[in-house]
Amino acid sequence: MTLETSTVVPDLSGLHLGAGEAAGDRITGVRTSLAFLPLGNPISDAKVFTGRQKPLTEIAFVFAEITTESGLSGLGWAYSKRAGGPGMYAHAREVAPGLLGEDPSDISRLWTKLVWAGASVGRSGLATQAIAAFDVALWDLKGRRAGLPLAKLIGVHRDTVAAYNTSGGFLSMPIEAVVENAQRSVANGIGGIKLKVGQPDRKADLARVAAVREAVGDEFTLMVDANQQWNRQDGLRMGRALEPFGLEWIEEPLDAYDAQGHAQLAAALDTPIATGEMLTSVAEHAELLRLRSVDYLQPDAPRVGGITPFLKLLALAEHAGVSLAPHFAMEIHVHLSAAYPHTAWVEHFEWLEPLWNERLELRDGRMVVPARPGLGLSLSDQARAWTVETTTAGTLSVN
Numbered sequence: 181m182t183l184e185t186s187t188v189v190p191d192l193s194g195l196h197l198g199a200g201e202a203a204g205d206r207i208t209g210v211r212t213s214l215a216f217l218p219l220g221n222p223i224s225d226a227k228v229f230t231g232r233q234k235p236l237t238e239i240a241f242v243f244a245e246i247t248t249e250s251g252l253s254g255l256g257w258a259y260s261k262r263a264g265g266p267g268m269y270a271h272a273r274e275v276a277p278g279l280l281g282e283d284p285s286d287i288s289r290l291w292t293k294l295v296w297a298g299a300s301v302g303r304s305g306l307a308t309q310a311i312a313a314f315d316v317a318l319w320d321l322k323g324r325r326a327g328l329p330l331a332k333l334i335g336v337h338r339d340t341v342a343a344y345n346t347s348g349g350f351l352s353m354p355i356e357a358v359v360e361n362a363q364r365s366v367a368n369g370i371g372g373i374k375l376k377v378g379q380p381d382r383k384a385d386l387a388r389v390a391a392v393r394e395a396v397g398d399e400f401t402l403m404v405d406a407n408q409q410w411n412r413q414d415g416l417r418m419g420r421a422l423e424p425f426g427l428e429w430i431e432e433p434l435d436a437y438d439a440q441g442h443a444q445l446a447a448a449l450d451t452p453i454a455t456g457e458m459l460t461s462v463a464e465h466a467e468l469l470r471l472r473s474v475d476y477l478q479p480d481a482p483r484v485g486g487i488t489p490f491l492k493l494l495a496l497a498e499h500a501g502v503s504l505a506p507h508f509a510m511e512i513h514v515h516l517s518a519a520y521p522h523t524a525w526v527e528h529f530e531w532l533e534p535l536w537n538e539r540l541e542l543r544d545g546r547m548v549v550p551a552r553p554g555l556g557l558s559l560s561d562q563a564r565a566w567t568v569e570t571t572t573a574g575t576l577s578v579n
């Protein structure tokens with residue numbers, strides 16, 4: 181597939197009006213901020229145990245707040261775990277003035293404009309992740325203008341989405357704590373539990389899965405996530421060893437860019453294969469679908485450049501007939517998963533809650549799509565307090 185090329189070369193024929201004239205509204209202000217959310221305890225997945233990364237202690241956020249002539253506003257964000265946040269912020273604030281005077285409803289055109297502004301540093305990775313903050317803000321704004329939650333603006337297939345918990349199953353916790361967290365999550369009404377695996381000690385991985393499976397019972401939905409730490413041989417061996425546990429999926433068994441290896445595993449195992457969270461463009465995800473590498477596609481809207489490219493992926497994934505389990509960012513993905521016709525799971529993380537004034541509701545193992553317009557989020561005073569730098573282009577008409 182050559183989607184990447186076909187979606188970003190703009191056809192400017194017919195663009196006679198000055199930007200914004202058609203709808204009578206214009207972007208008048210763009211505030212871009214860099215904030216760091218501290219985590220209570222350092223978090224480790226398999227990449228720490230194999231020495232590739234340090235424990236995660238904070239998450240960097242690039243917030244975008246966009247206001248218009250008619251007094252509407254939108255809030256969007258991108259994020260980085262470990263390095264990259266300040267670079268993303270630097271790129272975002274450099275391209276932000278390109279939005280001034282534009283019609284905020286023409287989101288796809290504005291996405292393309294911002295990509296071309298920074299095309300010299302690429303159409304994936306940090307450059308497009310920086311743009312995601314603006315794209316999400318524009319979708320939020322469009323939902324607020326329509327008086328509809330983002331999910332309804334797109335059109336839903338369900339009002340609630342099956343939700344699983346990840347934050348209780350990290351490798352930085354001893355097995356007893358993981359079992360206790362799983363039991364607490366089940367009691368609190370979560371729909372599934374994901375455990376981290378991928379340690380150099382394969383037997384320790386299997387022991388954790390066995391202990392949690394015994395604690396939650398055979399029928400409860402369990403997934404595992406190896407965070408790319410197996411090679412193809414280990415992936416097959418571990419995949420076979422995990423088959424008796426009846427897992428919903430095995431996530432990132434192999435390197436994120438080994439689409440062919442994932443395809444071989446998906447063909448060899450009964451347990452579904454999930455991957456995609458590390459990919460940062462539609463084209464990379466399209467390759468997973470083309471090679472039949474996944475049973476569950478795991479795109480991350482802020483990582484692929486925002487909601488605009490994510491919607492392109494939803495169409496491709498639907499056509500390929502795969503299930504959907506977006507990575508992280510439940511505040512955005514609950515809306516996008518509700519709009520997906522096939523099976524969809526959303527990942528429940530409590531980590532980001534201090535950033536918002538609102539809370540997402542869990543009911544009967546599922547996350548309820550918020551009824552508030554747009555994303556249904558506003559930044560908390562705490563998020564403002566964690567903000568270390570802000571740049572404003574134009575004039576921001578509201579706070």
Ligand SMILES: [Mg+2]
Pocket residue numbers: 405407431432457507
């Ligand atoms: Mg993962």
